[in-house]
Amino acid sequence: SQQGEEDPQALSIQEGENATMNCSYKTSINNLQWYRQNSGRGLVHLILIRSNEREKHSGRLRVTLDTSKKSSSLLITASRAADTASYFCATDTPGGGNKLTFGTGTQLKVEL
């Protein structure tokens, strides 16, 4: 079953703007990971944030985690047309054997 819900389902912005995507989950987690998928191809790993971390950065990406609200956000700054893709969050749980439960995904379109 899907643990995560993501919003918005779809997001359209202009190149250069920032894009924020949100992910909510239902149970305690070990880690939360964000992935990008271009046009139904394989998933590209973006960032992993552990349950005891609150914020991580990687290049133009900033991820926050609020375990009290069971939510995470992914911020892409200064977006580019090449950022157009679907973005998914995925969580693994204590004792869950590293199995990932995926969110519903956000489709991001960055227009020139």
Next chain:
Amino acid sequence: SAVISQKPSRDICQRGTSLTIQCQVDSQVTMMFWYRQQPGQSLTLIATANQGSEATYESGFVIDKFPISRPNLTFSTLTVSNMSPEDSSIYLCSVIARGTDTQYFGPGTRLTVL
């Protein structure tokens, strides 16, 4: 990170036939998984591929339909048996490298069943 390859990258198959998908990793990994992504949907875990023993299947997935092998630490296969159009999906393998929690995915196999 781990470099993962999958074969075939895509296939179109007839109803009632079976297809075996291969997943190869460039380094020894601790865990391997198989996921399914139905059209327009998110990913769902099919099973954990265990080295040298039977895979561990998630609810709704059975060995007779999705037999999985993992003969060593770097290779696994997933077979989709007796296919129907409802099996049309992208099938992805994933791995966790030693000493990390990061899960990396292969490029996927896009399966269409007519």
